[in-house]
Amino acid sequence: MITKEIKHFHLFCGLGGGARGFNRASPRVGNLQARFRCLGGIDVDAASIRDFSRLTGVPGTVLDLFDREQYRTFHGSEPPADWREATATDIQRAAGGERPHIVFLSAPCKGFSGLLSEGKSKTDKYQALNRLTLRGVWLMLEAWHDDPPELIIFENVPRIATRGRHLLDQIVSLLRAYGYAVAETTHDCGEIGGLAQSRKRFLLVARHIEKVPPFLYQPDAKPLRAVGDVLGRMLLPGDLRAGPMHRVPSLQWKTWVRLAFVEAGSDWRSLNRLAVEDGKLRDYLIVPEMHAGVLGVQGWERPSTTITGKGRPACGNFAVADPRFEQSALWKDGQAYGVRRWDGSTGTVAGQQGPGQGAYSVADPRHHGPAKHSNEFRIVRWDRASMAVTSAHGTGQAVADPRGGADPSQLHGKRHVTAWIDPTRAVIAGSTSGEGAYAVADPRPGMRREAGDHYLTGGHYGVVPWESSAGAVSAAACHDNGRWTVADPRAMPAPAEKLVCRIVAEDGTWHRPFTTLELAALQSLVDPEEMLELDGLSDQAWRERIGNAVPSAAGEAIAHVMGETLLLAWTGETFLLSAQPIWVRPMAVALSLPSAAA
Incomplete structure (x- = not known):
């Protein structure tokens, strides 16, 4: 040659x-x-x-x-x-x-x-x-x-x-x-x-x-080629091993929400298919995920629960899923908030690639993250075998028990509370594991408290105002044995507040913008497995x-x-x-x- x-x-x-x-x-x-x-x-x-x-x-x-x-x-x-x-x-x-x-x-x-x-x-x-x-x-x-x-x-x-x-x-x-x-x-x-x-x-x-x-x-x-052919060979967005160009962009909260509602393979025009009544979304309301009625949200068609003297969103079911959302009519025709499918190709990578400026987001099915933590908080179905029992028994050891009609007190008797009019169960010598009959439902709310009463001054379930200082943090600090709770006014981000989120869309994928490194890989400026450093x-x-x-x-x-x-x-x-x-x-x-x- x-x-x-x-x-x-x-x-x-x-x-x-x-x-x-x-x-x-x-x-x-x-x-x-x-x-x-x-x-x-x-x-x-x-x-x-x-x-x-x-x-x-x-x-x-x-x-x-x-x-x-x-x-x-x-x-x-x-x-x-x-x-x-x-x-x-x-x-x-x-x-x-x-x-x-x-x-x-x-x-x-x-x-x-x-x-x-x-x-x-x-x-x-x-x-x-x-x-x-x-x-x-x-x-x-x-x-x-x-x-x-x-x-x-x-x-x-x-x-x-x-x-x-x-x-x-x-x-x-x-x-x-x-x-x-x-x-x-x-x-x-x-x-x-x-x-x-x-x-x-x-x-x-x-x-x-x-x-x-x-x-x-x-x-x-x-x-x-498909977008996933390139992105699937790369580390998950935000992984520090890929360098700063692979960080997830910080976007406005309203942008994240809009991306989550865009159908994969479509753009902002798919938002027009959402049901809107009186300017409000009819079928959706975004709230923080809490438990036991905390920040509880009632359906629009359901009656509210009892309104108490301390009725606040953070202490009961005192919120409503209001479908009246005023949809934005300011978006121009084009590809704003376009979300690409994992198995499809993306559009042209241009000089301006914000999520609101074109089809620069992807429906990433890898939203669950690395498999390392896949067993945490895992719930096994009743008709299936459990996972292996490990020394770290606090993870992956829960079961979906269908026996909803069973009386928990009849099953294991832990922390059993006896009604005021019923006789108590046998009193045992010790209760090191929580079993026993040492609690009673006392209906006497007006019971007098005297000075020096430890329960009166212990601050149990105490909530500290946001602008106040907390008390001394003790070794046994827990929400029910002192003032270890705070009235946090930051319930939801402001629409224009910038932050990094992982919102799982209805199709089960994470609708997110391309990282800068992914854009470079789509432009074939760098192999997906490599790092890239630009000035x-x-x-x-x-x-x-x-x-x-x-x-x-x-x-x-x-x-x-x-x-x-x-x-x-x-x-x-x-x-x-x-x-x-x-x-x-x-x-x-x-x-x-x-x-x-x-």
């Missing part, structure tokens, strides 16, 4: 997802094997360049490609005193003075994105950002005008074909003036990269006619850079077909039999001839 080096360079490189994919490609034609080498990349964001250097192993360059007018229009102010317009020489310097065979451009797409309103996209600020696309292409062509790169690929959002039509026409004319044959197409990064997400992108592919006469075919399409400590900044990245697996697939085309050109071949579509379809026959004009 003969190894041929293919050099690639990246403009508007971001954190280097596409460049990382190019480095991994290894196409082969006959006895020729290609090895890709990155010359560098350019981006205006310093944090992205630090990530680029880490992911590709090649230093990147922080460089603003605006001209002065574009800078003033976009930022609304003059540039700093030390700022200057980039030149073609700066582009050459960023590539280490070498000439690339392939140039990959992924220009800023905010001005073309469907996430931006039509009116805002036409403002001077975003029009200046859009014009940066044309300027970047021109600077690149000028940098190597005497020896042009063999292949150029320009990647962006699909809507650039309509919102940026006038700019694309200028870019195509510019490329053709420099000797390139050009074709516009779209593809799905998920399909060509075999990802667990669907990511539609626009591609403009340019081939220098004199240097590369063979056809340039499209990459093979692969079936989309900084902000999840928001990480997510934006990850969402703007070209998936590495898609970059590898593109580099593979481009490498095959270059190897064919270098061996003198002008034809390759393939079942794949040709990227430059409108001029396929003419471009197969070395002497054909563009």
